[in-house]
Amino acid sequence: MEHLFNNNLFERKNFFSTINYIEAKSVIDLLADLKPSPSINKNILIKDISSKSLIRKNSIIFLDELYSNPTKEDLLVISNIDQKNNIDYIKVNNISQAYNKILNFMFPHEDIHADNFDNYNYLNGSYISKYSKIDDSVEIGSNCFIGRGVEIKKNTIIKNNVVIKNSIIEKNVTICDNSTIGSTGFGFNLNCMGSKHVNPHIGTVILKENVYIGANCTIDRGKIDFTFIGKNSMLDNLIHIAHNVIIGENVCIAAQTGISGSSIIGNNVVIGGQVGIAGHIKIGDKCIIAARSGVTKSIPDNSKVAGFPAIDIKKWKKFIINQRVSIK
């Protein structure tokens, strides 16, 4: 996994017209409402945000658990619990609000806030950011939107009315009509709802070589890191891929399936139509998930599951047969 993160580093600054750096000590002022304590001794300039998956240089990490990595001089920990290990950190009474306050300060995060249309080229009804990087061989249909920082490599085909933001798209990818790639994920907090309080998302979507995305799909950007679809994977229509999902290579997903946030799908997985996969679980390599399954728990390599909650497909079939017998 670390491998995956290190091989897919991206430059945060490509995606933002402005990033407001902030002195570690000024962070305390910004969080004044959240009773920050104790004061910290570090005097670093914060330029980025880290997640548990990837620690970035000169960054802040938000933690609701103990920090377990080796102390880094250029990392500022903000937490709502007491940290040990002699690390410098800022304690706050609300970690979600701390996250929102700092990210809203550092990143003008809303997808259309960040830019203005003078920075776009117009081509066949499509608006293409002057700060995107698109290979000449790429074909783009009509009425698309390609946002700041987006990279699209050789021979990729973008059909019509496609919206692409915050994405790095490798060669030979196809994205069909009316799909939305790289929009903000569903970052809500049940104690503080509403669009004004949506959690800022600053991550990307990474689509590797030869990926195929059908029509009217939505693939949300990562919250801090990325949402990832591996080489040769293919998605049918009306599919939803939430923030931070990682999909391996050669994965086949049929229509109307949804994958919840932060789940990991292995290589060579086959997923039927109208499947739901819960958040924060792991589907092993070479799994087969029957149509209309609801997968609620992690499953190991080579599993074949069906039903809701999904179980081994042989057991499920037996169960269904018994059920049928019981209904005279």
Next chain:
Amino acid sequence: MEHLFNNNLFERKNFFSTINYIEAKSVIDLLADLKPSPSINKNILIKDISSKSLIRKNSIIFLDELYSNPTKEDLLVISNIDQKNNIDYIKVNNISQAYNKILNFMFPHEDIHADNFDNYNYLNGSYISKYSKIDDSVEIGSNCFIGRGVEIKKNTIIKNNVVIKNSIIEKNVTICDNSTIGSTGFGFNLNCMGSKHVNPHIGTVILKENVYIGANCTIDRGKIDFTFIGKNSMLDNLIHIAHNVIIGENVCIAAQTGISGSSIIGNNVVIGGQVGIAGHIKIGDKCIIAARSGVTKSIPDNSKVAGFPAIDIKKWKKFIINQRVSIK
């Protein structure tokens, strides 16, 4: 509920380039094919349509049941059953056809019929009706369509390729890419199918302050009144909200959920992904509906349900455990 309707009155005429008023007595001629009887004595000018939820001035109401409110001088009742109470009414042999005939006469109802593109301003690929009312602070992305009568208040963000018609949108709302807000609802009649016979819809969508709508969602306009989403409620991607649905405040709905026509969702309800909610039911305040539930009946405040048909979540979990045990 009455409260909700009275606090959210809207001017029907804002949304139509023409409304053809009709004398009560001419209604009889218009319905000649439907054997209208008896003749009525009223001599009022019909300007609007009423529903059981809200009686409007100088209007018609269509009823397939007894009219139970106090008689109003300026209300014309059309019904397919015999009314009592000495009220003046027109009886017809097909109430659905009567509805279609009168609404098609009074309202050039189809969303794109009603207008022509000379009445639109063009901005960054977006077409914005000159008869809409949009605050200067509103940000609108590329390739959107904002139709006649639409109101959008302060600081609302409309992303790209969004279609908004027949809607009143309060401040600080966010609507993500490729969503369709205020399109005609699914008004079919199994005895008379086809696009020519679709029931006219003349209502609105009302999105209150701080609502968040994800990407590729569809929110249909009300049939006569409105489809309503209350303050601070948040919707993920690929969600369908049918005509006349009323959603309270602080409601959280995960991706790919669908809510059928005329259902009412209370405040502070949490709804998982891929849930289906049947039509004409009521979900109480503070309910929690697990992912992939199919809710077929009304549920009281504070219910927690799961499964299909949805039942109490504790019972459902017990049931699932028993089921698992029975499968060796």
Next chain:
Amino acid sequence: MEHLFNNNLFERKNFFSTINYIEAKSVIDLLADLKPSPSINKNILIKDISSKSLIRKNSIIFLDELYSNPTKEDLLVISNIDQKNNIDYIKVNNISQAYNKILNFMFPHEDIHADNFDNYNYLNGSYISKYSKIDDSVEIGSNCFIGRGVEIKKNTIIKNNVVIKNSIIEKNVTICDNSTIGSTGFGFNLNCMGSKHVNPHIGTVILKENVYIGANCTIDRGKIDFTFIGKNSMLDNLIHIAHNVIIGENVCIAAQTGISGSSIIGNNVVIGGQVGIAGHIKIGDKCIIAARSGVTKSIPDNSKVAGFPAIDIKKWKKFIINQRVSIK
């Protein structure tokens, strides 16, 4: 069924800027990697592709089973199994690759490959192919794309941000906002995944008179023949109709339902919301399919089914009641 195919013939060449005809003997060279044998004696010029449903003039058919029709002089059979009956055929070791190789040679198949924007008229943000045939009475909203070969007849209404390709649309049809009609179907091969290996689709979508399509739907083009929706049928929002599906007349389909490839839906069928219908099955006339059903097998005329896997609705209700009783 033959009737249906013969009544809905379309001119393949209308949909392609170039079709590369190929001599039967050159086909062997094109398939050199797939160990073609034996050589054939025919000297015909191949101009089209046939399916088992419809044999076209001067065409190739790809078969993974015995060819059972009377031998035709102008038909070239390519198969991965030994054919009998003294027919001339080319045997290959991989029929899927043979299909891809020949179709990619003959048809520049990708929807946006086939054309360039000089061949489009621009109207209110919509791009309309000069090689489409659209009646003057048709209303087209803003920011649509209407591709090469598309025919749209009298009084049809296309709303906003709609993408229509490879389609023949009869009169009085309505297509609502953000829908995608006629995009390539989900043609994958688990042994050879990725967008570069997507199976070419060269078929059409046929929407008959008075069809109604809701918002944000996807209807894929047929693989070789067509995806078909019969007269007066109505679809709600966010519905997926896969390649080669045939839907009869007066069919009513509620929101978020998906129908998998090559299934056949009879006349006067009513399908609830969030239903899934498996591929290659047949739903008889006048069937009723309850909301959230998963139909896995063909069902005869007049069936009423519910549940997943769907069973007779009375049995299902009894089963649910028993289940409820068993949960104390």
